[in-house]
Amino acid sequence: MAAKKKSKKTSEPATPSRPTEPLSRLLRLPQGPVDLAKLDTAATHGYPGVGKADAPALTQALAPELSDLQERLFANGRSNPEKAPSILVLLQGMDTSGKGGVIRHAMGMVDPQGVQLTSFKAPTKEELKHHYLWRIRRALPDPGMIGVFDRSQYEDVLVVRVEQLVPVSEWNGRYDEINTFEQKVAEAGTTIIKCFLHVSFAEQKVRLAERLASPEKYWKYNPKDVDARAKWPAYQEAYTDALERCNTDHAPWFVIPSDRKWYRNWAVAQLLREHLIGLNQSWPEATFDVAAEKTRVAKS
Numbered sequence: 161m162a163a164k165k166k167s168k169k170t171s172e173p174a175t176p177s178r179p180t181e182p183l184s185r186l187l188r189l190p191q192g193p194v195d196l197a198k199l200d201t202a203a204t205h206g207y208p209g210v211g212k213a214d215a216p217a218l219t220q221a222l223a224p225e226l227s228d229l230q231e232r233l234f235a236n237g238r239s240n241p242e243k244a245p246s247i248l249v250l251l252q253g254m255d256t257s258g259k260g261g262v263i264r265h266a267m268g269m270v271d272p273q274g275v276q277l278t279s280f281k282a283p284t285k286e287e288l289k290h291h292y293l294w295r296i297r298r299a300l301p302d303p304g305m306i307g308v309f310d311r312s313q314y315e316d317v318l319v320v321r322v323e324q325l326v327p328v329s330e331w332n333g334r335y336d337e338i339n340t341f342e343q344k345v346a347e348a349g350t351t352i353i354k355c356f357l358h359v360s361f362a363e364q365k366v367r368l369a370e371r372l373a374s375p376e377k378y379w380k381y382n383p384k385d386v387d388a389r390a391k392w393p394a395y396q397e398a399y400t401d402a403l404e405r406c407n408t409d410h411a412p413w414f415v416i417p418s419d420r421k422w423y424r425n426w427a428v429a430q431l432l433r434e435h436l437i438g439l440n441q442s443w444p445e446a447t448f449d450v451a452a453e454k455t456r457v458a459k460s
Contacts (some may be wrong), residue, residue, distance in 0.1 A: 179206030183427055184434045189356075189413040194404040196396055201360040202419040207426065215422035222429050223269040229436035230306060232443060234274040237304010239444035244303035245349045247435060249428070250312045252402075253357030254395060255385040256367035257418050258425075259310045262357070266429035267308050276301050279310035292316045292334070293341055300345060306432075307350075313338055314402050322394045335405040342411035351435050352411040355428055356403060357418040361392055 179186070186205040209218050236244040249267065251259040267275060278299040287295045293313060301307030317338070321331045346352055359367075368389070371381040388395065407413045414431060418424040 179208055179430065181206060182434055183430045184414070187414040187416060187427065187431065189403060189407055189415050191407050191412075192404075194400050194407075196358070196400055196403075199358055199415055199417075201358050201363065201417050203417040204420065204423045205417070205427075206430075207423055212420070212422045215426055219265065219422075219426045219429055220269075222426075222433055226269050226429065226433055226436070227271065229433065229439075229441070230270040230274050232441040233306070233436065233439065234271070234304045235444050236441050237302065239447075241303040243349075245351060245439050245441075246301040246303055246305050246307065247351045247353065247432070247439075248301055248307040248309065248345070249432060250309045250314075250352065250354045251357060251428075252312055252314050252318075252355065253418065254359055254364060254392075254399075255382070255388060256364045257357035257359040258421060259357060261421055262355075262425055262428045263308060263310065265425040266432065267306070269429060270306065274304070275306050275308060277308045277310070280312060280315060293337070296341075301350060303349070313341070314406075317402050318395065318398045321398045322388075322391055335401070338406050339408055339411075342406070342408065346410040351439065353431055353435055354411055354413050355431070356399070356413055356415050357424060358415050359418040361389075363419045364389065 183206050207218075209215060233245070233247070237246070251262055253259060263277065267277070276299070280295070280299075283292075283295070296309075296313045299307070299309070317331050317334050320326055321328075342352060368381070368385060371377040403413050403415075416424055416427050
């Protein structure tokens, strides 16, 4: 009698670590009219896991490839700065939307020496003496670098508009000016990844309350955030115009649902990965005789 064959144990397929469709397509804001109310702040577009529990592992799984891609970019910047590209990740959103969290958890996965981080606060006296784009130009990433803007040139059509710091005629002309500026930056070799961190009114309240619930988070709380919260409709209108009027082929907006912190961080890291891959950077070739140098090292 023939021996019975042992049945093979079947196991559930491993959770994929990549979205089935590129996030650069799923999260890209279509050109045309924008209705923020219809953009789900708690969505998880393209997320390959089943929830929050998978997020740490899925996010960390991106680290080795991000590190390799970023090092290639950095190496090309050092070897051939005249031709090496750069990347600019622009983070814009209401207070508590998570700009700092993205910087720590997503941008923090690459070598810090290859990152140029700029946080744009209220303009200094020196900055106010210049055109509003002066400080932005000075902070653009060098060849081979990943630049990160915590807030950006859009403050000058957001805060400036809502707080009525300049006449309507002045801020209204800035949209076209920003588009022209971004086009020149892109043509000079910088890939621009504009991320609107879209958080809900209700979630913002929860996060502000959390900052007041623990002395360890008092430093994150700013009473002015509540003042801005009182002007939520005006800010939503200002963001709508910025998203609608400055959503170009050379610098499109990506809307990042940000009510779920774990998704937000994974999504921005994945977007960065996709854009780094798109640069198609190989390792720079040696500018010396490798064999000869190996011999010299061996004999040294």
